[in-house]
Amino acid sequence: MSDSRLHKSLLNAKIGLFFYFLTLIFSFFSRKIFLDCLGADFIGLTGTLQNILGILNLAELGIGTCISFFLFKPIQERNKDKIMEIMSIFGYLYRKIGIIIGIGGVIASISFPFIFRNTIFNMGIIYFTFASYLGSSLIGYFINYREILLSADQKNYVVSAYFQTAGIIKTIVQIALAYTYKNLYLWVAIEFLFGIIACVILNWKIDKEYPWLKTNKNEGKILLKKHPEILINTKQVFVHQIKDFLLSKSDEIMIFAFVSLKMVAFYGNYAMIINKLITMINTTLDGVNAGVGNLVAEGNKKNTIKVFWELMSIRYFIAGTVVFSLFQLMDPFVTLWLGEKYQLDHIILILLLVNLFIMQTRGAVDIFNHAHGLYADTWSAWAEGIINITVTVAAATQWGIWGILLGKIISICFIIVLWKPYYLFTKGLKVPVKVYWAGTIRYYITFITSFTVMTIAAKFLPFHPKESIQQFLLYGACTVIPFTLFYFIILLVSTPGMMDAIKRVPIFYKIFK
Structure with a gap:
């Protein structure tokens, strides 16, 4: 690899490992606090709801993996027009997927009274928690989709730095509030609030890194006909991803x-x-x-x-x-x-x-x-x-x-x-x-x-x-x-x-x- 690629690879590894160990330490410490202050039942509830959301996210179909492949060549050639075309297609597809996941989340939530019929929690906190997780996920599909350009351009360290920093600060705030108030709604609200904050900061950084990047989701459907190979590859990737998941x-x-x-x-x-x-x-x-x-x-x-x-x-x-x-x-x-x-x-x-x-x-x-x-x-x-x-x-x-x-x-x-x-x-x-x-x-x-x-x-x-x-x-x-x-x-x-x-x-x- 060239010196530039090597430098970016090492930087990605350094930043990734730094935040990995930092997050690992916080995860062990915070889990103990959350279990003591919020209860094992609530932590179990959040894990179950996240697993439900994980199943819904299978609708992503591997499009992100596929799009990253199609970005490699135009990035190497510095072909800005081609990059904007591909990102417009990606935005269009992710908007469709976001709508599907949103509808799927609403349908799945209808069964909650049956799934959680024996829980100690009222349905209000269950729906509030799930809506928070679902909303955070949909932000990625409707707004944060442009972060894939950072990854394809070997700038994962930017994503790690902003998202992981926001995550650590969020955990510190949740620890303080859980210890002080032991309020479940407040804990969940902080979860969603920091998702929005990370989104705003990340997109500000993307605008600084790529001031020329202009995407038009509405043109994505037309551009997709120009690049039919994207859908072909997406279907192939999905088969591999569903197998790996299962x-x-x-x-x-x-x-x-x-x-x-x-x-x-x-x-x-x-x-x-x-x-x-x-x-x-x-x-x-x-x-x-x-x-x-x-x-x-x-x-x-x-x-x-x-x-x-x-x-x-x-x-x-x-x-x-x-x-x-x-x-x-x-x-x-x-x-x-x-x-x-x-x-x-x-x-x-x-x-x-x-x-x-x-x-x-x-x-x-x-x-x-x-x-x-x-x-x-x-x-x-x-x-x-x-x-x-x-x-x-x-x-x-x-x-x-x-x-x-x-x-x-x-x-x-x-x-x-x-x-x-x-x-x-x-x-x-x-x-x-x-x-x-x-x-x-x-x-x-x-x-x-x-x-x-x-x-x-x-x-x-x-x-x-x-x-x-x-x-x-x-x-x-x-x-x-x-x-x-x-x-x-x-x-x-x-x-x-x-x-x-x-x-x-x-x-x-x-x-x-």
Whole structure:
């Protein structure tokens, strides 16, 4: 990537990580205050209403993902007229979606007296809370849709800075008011008010960044006929997104159906820890997505493939380090945090980590598929879903959670591990797929070697991480740090991409030069 793209990617990562950790700290602290002052029932109510809204937001159809792809080339070419055309189409489509979601919200709310018939809350606070969440969501469709230009232009840091700052201030105000007044209506009103404030500030910033940007939603319908490929790609993206949504939400439902409600809670503890780490990884690495889109738009195949291997090396390094760390520390952490009775079978942990490793190392392929607009393989989404459900139902009756996780792993092995790289290299990069496997097999070998050697070495450590926090920290330091260094060195000398990736850091560039 060019220095400009690299600079923006690093800035996105820095700002994203800063706000991630800040928000993480506030979320643990604020949740405790809200539970104490507003009650667990109310927090449960807000979570339920947000899930209902999440289902309604499926009507977005993946249009945002699709539009970002069509913005890469005109941004790279600085074609302002084309950008305004695409943004006008986006505004028109999002207005339609906003209307659909608004109507869907009203229809869904009709069933609230039945859904919440046993709740301790009156319908007034339920409807007020849902209307607040729905209104905040609709602001994004009717007004904030222009923020996608910031993301496509590698300026996610602007969105993060304004939205996350507003969110932190909102949380502080809610904490103070919840502690002082314990008023549910006031808490909800602040939620909606800060959504409006963030909207005003963000759009002011967009006007400053792009003073030439003029969109006309009313012309969007006419312009859409000029760009029919947008609707074609949108339909393709939607199939993939609905599959991802359903499969990501199915674990707890399957465990409830085939195992027990108690095991849902046990599994949820492990899933929460893993999801927090996934969020951190995505916050760090997603800032390069738009940069890759702009890179592909330039049409320099040699440089594109070089950057692909750089991102592969980073993905495998981070995924391998996280997986090894969780393998060594997850069970002791859960034991110290909640008690030994909440610890899951070690085979379940291994299956969770296999799934995590595959899903994180797929990132580079996914980014480049998006950059090339490769979504036409809608059959693969259906195939992955059918394989997942078939294997899960067959295996879960015999092995419980093991079977559920095996269903997921088998489905992603066929589609994510085998098909998606083939699709990218043959249709996007137009390079023989054997080039991909010649490089990728090295990554598998280096990880398995590093994992095996350092796992054996860890058995000789004189620490017992389940006994105390001090023992846990010492054990963690003596396993994770050596593994990280050992794994990094092997990646550096035996795989494509890592050397080029670290040369982008000035101090390493001088050393290796």
